[in-house]
Amino acid sequence: MIHPDSVHKLRRVYVWEQPVRIYHWLNALCILVLIVTGFYIGDPLAILSSREASAQFLMGWMKLIHFIAAYIFLFNFIFRIYWGFVGNKYASWKNFIPTNKKFFREIWQVLKMDILMMKGKEHLSVGHNAVAGISYFLVFILFLLQILTGFGLYAATSDFWLAKMFAWVPYLTGGDALLRQIHHAVMWLFILFTVVHVYLVFYHDYVEGRGEISSMGGGWKFIEEEVFQEMKREAAAKKKKSPQTAGGTGFKSVPESALKPGTK
Amino acid sequence: MPTPIKEAPTYYDEVRRKGYSRREFMQFCTMLAAYMGLSQAGIAQIAKAMQQKTRLPVIWLHFQECTCCSESFIRSSHPMVADILLDQISLDYTETLMAASGFQAEEAMKNTMTKYKGEYILCVEGSVPTDADGVYCMIGGKTSLQILEEAAEGAKAIIAWGSCASNGCVQAAKPNPTSATPIHKLVHGKPVIKVPGCPPIGEVMAGVIVHVVTFGKIPELDGMGRPKAFYSKRVHDTCYRRPYYDAGLYVESFDDENAKKGYCLYKVGCKGPSTYNACGVTKWNNGTSFPIQSGHGCFGCSEANFWDNGRIYERASAFPGFGIESTADTVGKIALGVTAGAIGAHAIMTNIRKHKMITDLEKEGRKSEQDLENT
Amino acid sequence: MSKRIVVDPVTRIEGHLRVEAEIENGRITEAYSSGTMVRLLEEILRGRDPRDAWAFVGRVCGVCTSVHSLTSVRCVEDALGINIPPNAEWVRNIMFCTQYLHDHVVHFYHLHAMDWVDVVNALKADPKKTSELAQSISPWPKSSPGYFSDLQKRIGKFVESGQLGIFANGYWGHPAYKLPAEVNLIGLAHYLEALEWQKEIVKVHAIFGGKNPHPNYLVGGMACSISVDDVSGINAERLAHVKQLLDQAKVFVEQVYIPDLMAIASFYKDWGSIGGGLGNFMVYGDLGENGYKDEKSYKFPSGVILDKDISKVHEVDLRKDDEIQEFISHSWYEYKDGDKVGLHPWKGESKVKYSGPKPPFDYLDTTQKYSYLKTPRWNGHAMEVGPLARVLVGYARGRQDYQEVVNKTLKDLDIPVTALFSTLGRTAARGLETILVGQWAMEFYDKLINSIKSGDTRMADTSKFDPSTWPSKAVGVGHSEAPRGALAHWINIDDGKIANYQLVVPTTWNASPRDGNGKLSAYEAALIDTPVADINQPVEILRTIHSFDPCLACAVH
Ligand code: HEM
Numbered sequence A: 001m002i003h004p005d006s007v008h009k010l011r012r013v014y015v016w017e018q019p020v021r022i023y024h025w026l027n028a029l030c031i032l033v034l035i036v037t038g039f040y041i042g043d044p045l046a047i048l049s050s051r052e053a054s055a056q057f058l059m060g061w062m063k064l065i066h067f068i069a070a071y072i073f074l075f076n077f078i079f080r081i082y083w084g085f086v087g088n089k090y091a092s093w094k095n096f097i098p099t100n101k102k103f104f105r106e107i108w109q110v111l112k113m114d115i116l117m118m119k120g121k122e123h124l125s126v127g128h129n130a131v132a133g134i135s136y137f138l139v140f141i142l143f144l145l146q147i148l149t150g151f152g153l154y155a156a157t158s159d160f161w162l163a164k165m166f167a168w169v170p171y172l173t174g175g176d177a178l179l180r181q182i183h184h185a186v187m188w189l190f191i192l193f194t195v196v197h198v199y200l201v202f203y204h205d206y207v208e209g210r211g212e213i214s215s216m217g218g219g220w221k222f223i224e225e226e227v228f229q230e231m232k233r234e235a236a237a238k239k240k241k242s243p244q245t246a247g248g249t250g251f252k253s254v255p256e257s258a259l260k261p262g263t264k
Numbered sequence B: 001m002p003t004p005i006k007e008a009p010t011y012y013d014e015v016r017r018k019g020y021s022r023r024e025f026m027q028f029c030t031m032l033a034a035y036m037g038l039s040q041a042g043i044a045q046i047a048k049a050m051q052q053k054t055r056l057p058v059i060w061l062h063f064q065e066c067t068c069c070s071e072s073f074i075r076s077s078h079p080m081v082a083d084i085l086l087d088q089i090s091l092d093y094t095e096t097l098m099a100a101s102g103f104q105a106e107e108a109m110k111n112t113m114t115k116y117k118g119e120y121i122l123c124v125e126g127s128v129p130t131d132a133d134g135v136y137c138m139i140g141g142k143t144s145l146q147i148l149e150e151a152a153e154g155a156k157a158i159i160a161w162g163s164c165a166s167n168g169c170v171q172a173a174k175p176n177p178t179s180a181t182p183i184h185k186l187v188h189g190k191p192v193i194k195v196p197g198c199p200p201i202g203e204v205m206a207g208v209i210v211h212v213v214t215f216g217k218i219p220e221l222d223g224m225g226r227p228k229a230f231y232s233k234r235v236h237d238t239c240y241r242r243p244y245y246d247a248g249l250y251v252e253s254f255d256d257e258n259a260k261k262g263y264c265l266y267k268v269g270c271k272g273p274s275t276y277n278a279c280g281v282t283k284w285n286n287g288t289s290f291p292i293q294s295g296h297g298c299f300g301c302s303e304a305n306f307w308d309n310g311r312i313y314e315r316a317s318a319f320p321g322f323g324i325e326s327t328a329d330t331v332g333k334i335a336l337g338v339t340a341g342a343i344g345a346h347a348i349m350t351n352i353r354k355h356k357m358i359t360d361l362e363k364e365g366r367k368s369e370q371d372l373e374n375t
Numbered sequence C: 001m002s003k004r005i006v007v008d009p010v011t012r013i014e015g016h017l018r019v020e021a022e023i024e025n026g027r028i029t030e031a032y033s034s035g036t037m038v039r040l041l042e043e044i045l046r047g048r049d050p051r052d053a054w055a056f057v058g059r060v061c062g063v064c065t066s067v068h069s070l071t072s073v074r075c076v077e078d079a080l081g082i083n084i085p086p087n088a089e090w091v092r093n094i095m096f097c098t099q100y101l102h103d104h105v106v107h108f109y110h111l112h113a114m115d116w117v118d119v120v121n122a123l124k125a126d127p128k129k130t131s132e133l134a135q136s137i138s139p140w141p142k143s144s145p146g147y148f149s150d151l152q153k154r155i156g157k158f159v160e161s162g163q164l165g166i167f168a169n170g171y172w173g174h175p176a177y178k179l180p181a182e183v184n185l186i187g188l189a190h191y192l193e194a195l196e197w198q199k200e201i202v203k204v205h206a207i208f209g210g211k212n213p214h215p216n217y218l219v220g221g222m223a224c225s226i227s228v229d230d231v232s233g234i235n236a237e238r239l240a241h242v243k244q245l246l247d248q249a250k251v252f253v254e255q256v257y258i259p260d261l262m263a264i265a266s267f268y269k270d271w272g273s274i275g276g277g278l279g280n281f282m283v284y285g286d287l288g289e290n291g292y293k294d295e296k297s298y299k300f301p302s303g304v305i306l307d308k309d310i311s312k313v314h315e316v317d318l319r320k321d322d323e324i325q326e327f328i329s330h331s332w333y334e335y336k337d338g339d340k341v342g343l344h345p346w347k348g349e350s351k352v353k354y355s356g357p358k359p360p361f362d363y364l365d366t367t368q369k370y371s372y373l374k375t376p377r378w379n380g381h382a383m384e385v386g387p388l389a390r391v392l393v394g395y396a397r398g399r400q401d402y403q404e405v406v407n408k409t410l411k412d413l414d415i416p417v418t419a420l421f422s423t424l425g426r427t428a429a430r431g432l433e434t435i436l437v438g439q440w441a442m443e444f445y446d447k448l449i450n451s452i453k454s455g456d457t458r459m460a461d462t463s464k465f466d467p468s469t470w471p472s473k474a475v476g477v478g479h480s481e482a483p484r485g486a487l488a489h490w491i492n493i494d495d496g497k498i499a500n501y502q503l504v505v506p507t508t509w510n511a512s513p514r515d516g517n518g519k520l521s522a523y524e525a526a527l528i529d530t531p532v533a534d535i536n537q538p539v540e541i542l543r544t545i546h547s548f549d550p551c552l553a554c555a556v557h
């Protein structure tokens, strides 16, 4: 039981290993670059210049940067998938793909608490919560889609075998036109994701105070000693019943009063 | 293949008779080979075939079309169509050019279908309407669907001319009121060579025919059934305005200063970046020009469904279900606005509903701060 | 006893035309013309961007390629109040003339000649005599005995091969073929030469419109900017190319087409009294010397002639609600207000409804609906449109250029002016206007050059290109004289989108089924009374039908 007036002892948990952190920021940077250059490719600015065309290469640079970022983005993504199998339990692919009922129960729980702000048992996740997990899973699928459409568009203009491997993609959409449209539309989904994602990271930091934002910097989150103990007990109990499945989640009880609106 | 005809002049004879030298003939063969992406050995093969005589029987059907594919075919300069018709193929049925009409025309088709069963090439210009049991296209009292089925039966291979036959073209544009259907969706178990374009370039059409005549087999096709020789490159990658594209110099509106300087047409809707065709290389009308050279963007006339792939003068396609003016960007901006609003509302609600939690955290922090002060 | 014969497919035309005719005592007593394919482009245009319409309707036809696109941009420009720069007028007119030169020559040799020229009989010709004859009618250089004998050998081998290709099953040897073998050989030689030449003249379209078939147009002008001091646009080299092509075309028309036409016609003067038909003619007009909007300066003046009375020319108004209307009493369509009403195109409807026999069938039920063409009427009258109508209206309007070419031809052939109302007259009129168009093309070329010389290099007005500058509602009409006759498009624009788009096309006028009052349209009327010597080889039907140069893809759209 956490008492509101108590001063918590916090425990440092190493959640995001360094490779995950590097992955994350490289990915964020790539996406930022891809969005900026992608916007330009889709609708270049009107530049007034009297220089010879041969002295300029603005679109050329934009595309070059787009493609370099695209390759980094691809390899980084592949690396993350690999890390999903070898990394710590917070990095495991099991956090992303719902494999059991509990995952879905947790999704409902988080939606109730964080989004709809209903009453209930507050949920704590040291790693991703279930909603975050599944939304990252969806985002990973979008990454894949963007890689397919992007490299599908790129294949015809590249001699590199890797890019050429995607030459079949336009056949699925009946040509490049629809491919470009999908590629462009998915960009918007990333923009929307990023906005919501960043907001939620701040939100969690704000309402939980466990160092959510900085966790992607140093890798640590800070959880209350009581919670830590409770989770330990839970884990031990589970180990007895069955070999460990998903990791990194637990529950803490929150007194009713904490959820009352306003300052009565 | 029909048995070679002894006396008939070979293509080579004809070329010689017209006063061209053997050297020029070989140059022509080399050009054709280069056209088809063939090696040195291929040149010899073409030269040989052109000196032998075989006239391949061809049936050319017309369904829902505008005859511009036939028109484009007769624009071919190399080889010339008169030569193709007299020396290379036996065009036994084509409504546009054949002398016979009515039942004599139908008889000419039947003769070829029986006499050359399994050997003739079936060319189809136009799509087949499948709605209402096919009554939207009838010839000689039969539907185009019935005619296609009969003619495809004994064909060695099928050439789908133009966008109509390869992807339905304009009559298949939304809402496709007659259910205009491309050929590959209706015949099965036969190779279908798609030669899209509205129309395809005359020399490309002639090139496909010459390939079949010369090698006795169909050209190599890509995953969408198009001859690789002509459809493996984007207009954009062979466009002479490409340096302006890369430089970021664009025509902003038609006939502006930039247009007079021949800048890239990307921003006035050019679909060259998503269009696979030979226009930039082969060009049109014996190399005279092509759409972009004459100041108009490509609108992707060789791409499937190009009529519904967005408007001609807009870069971005309409977003499905949001009207012709809406693009992914319009929808994206709206969604972004809605999201920002929702986040704002959520942030306010958080401060209300979770007030206690937040103040507790704050209190806890303050307490620690005071503890530090008080030591 | 009358016998019904069917010609389906009618070949050497554009599209799918079926003719059914009742024949009694060797003459046609009833005729039915049916278009048997439909694409419904008018429905497909609904809701689209008016600026794109030219590309869609351009695909109505690849034979008269460009005329629908031209008519479409005119119609949208009319609706939006856009004035195009003079250079664009001249370029459009040059392209227009190019289209005529191409289309008429191809029609004559490749779509019509085999009705008059017996290809197989050409093998019997004496090359030397052929050469003499050819040289006597034209200075065209390709006319040596060697040339004709080489050709004859080539065709001989072709025929011997037994694979007759496009010539298979023709009505060769039919008694209606009356040309001497030498004329047949000339006809055949020029069939092949015209095939070679036609691919040249269309390069004018490639230069200004990027390609042919289906060159590009632009609402507000043309996309081909003028860059006199730059390699990027229309410059001296491009213009010189255009000039050369027009010069060559003029020579080909004057030295090949017209001499052939006259030579062939002189053997078929009996066709000067067959196939006349309606006697009503209509022209919308085109080729303004001062641009499209200046109707007074039209090289092709507009007007209506009723009942072969060339002493009076009536005016045409495309905007008047009750003047031009389309009926569907014999068409596979349905209107909201029933089958009896006629609709002006601004209120036009295009809801198709097939009610004919279930295929495969032998005969249509011509007492009911029997065609995918609607039936257009001008003040209730059926109209013939096309070269003959244009030549007659120009002649009747007292235009000197018309009178010169017409009178000379009548004199050369020694036929009366009434012989113009016939199958022969129609075919001759097409040739005569081709001469005029060849001359006019040069005039418009000179206008373009002079305009550029004077410093005007504008090619498009894009001030109203952006849909945000448009009124929320607009209506427009654009017209032209397509090679086959009077063509117009009507548009209704709502909120920047096409609310309704209607085409009324030359071949719709000519080839439509009869109207609710039983009045025949041009094809059907022209066939009545035509002699048919052998019902199994109705070459006479083809002659009259081909003299109109049918385009069914246009007619049904
Ligand atoms: C977050 C990831 C990405 C975003 C947001 C993004 C965004 C965009 C946008 C907006 C366009 C312009 C589309 C248009 O309107 O025409 C574009 C074009 C393109 N993108 Fe991406 N992209 C991403 C990833 C990729 C990847 C992984 C590739 C792989 C090579 C790629 C390759 C391309 C190509 C080839 C084009 C077309 C360029 C051209 O015109 O030739 N993109 N991208």
Ligand code: HEM
Binding pocket: A020, A023, A024, A027, A028, A029, A031, A080, A091, A127, A128, A129, A132, A136, A139, A190, A193, A194, A197, A198, A201, A212, A213, A214, A215, A216
């Ligand atoms: C200022 C920007 C950003 C901050 C502060 C931030 C912060 C974080 C944090 C704290 C997490 C861990 C979340 C958790 O506990 O579940 C996380 C995870 C993640 N973020 Fe971000 N992020 C940012 C931008 C982005 C962007 C632009 C993207 C890509 C569109 C992105 C994609 C992801 C993904 C995919 C994960 C899951 C990481 C993994 O497990 O591999 N983030 N981010």
Ligand code: NFV
Binding pocket: C014, C061, C062, C063, C064, C065, C067, C068, C482, C483, C484, C485, C487, C505, C506, C507, C508, C550, C551, C553, C554, C555
């Ligand atoms: N009828 C018709 Fe056309 C013409 N000329 C056009 O409007 O042919 Ni295709």
Ligand code: SF4
Binding pocket: B065, B066, B067, B068, B069, B125, B126, B161, B162, B163, B164, B165, B169, B170, B197, B198, B199, B200, C059, C062, C214
């Ligand atoms: S593909 Fe285009 S050009 Fe060819 S027949 Fe169809 S509409 Fe005409």
Ligand code: SF4
Binding pocket: B235, B236, B237, B239, B240, B241, B242, B243, B245, B263, B264, B265, B266, B270, B271, B272, B273, B292, B297, B298
């Ligand atoms: S004009 Fe079109 S095809 Fe050419 S470079 Fe520009 S966008 Fe590409």
Ligand code: F3S
Binding pocket: B198, B235, B275, B277, B279, B290, B291, B292, B297, B298, B299, B300, B301, B302, C211
């Ligand atoms: S519109 Fe068609 S003609 Fe070529 S340049 Fe584009 S593919």
Ligand SMILES: [Mg+2]
Binding pocket: C042, C502, C503, C504, C505, C557
């Ligand atoms: Mg109509």
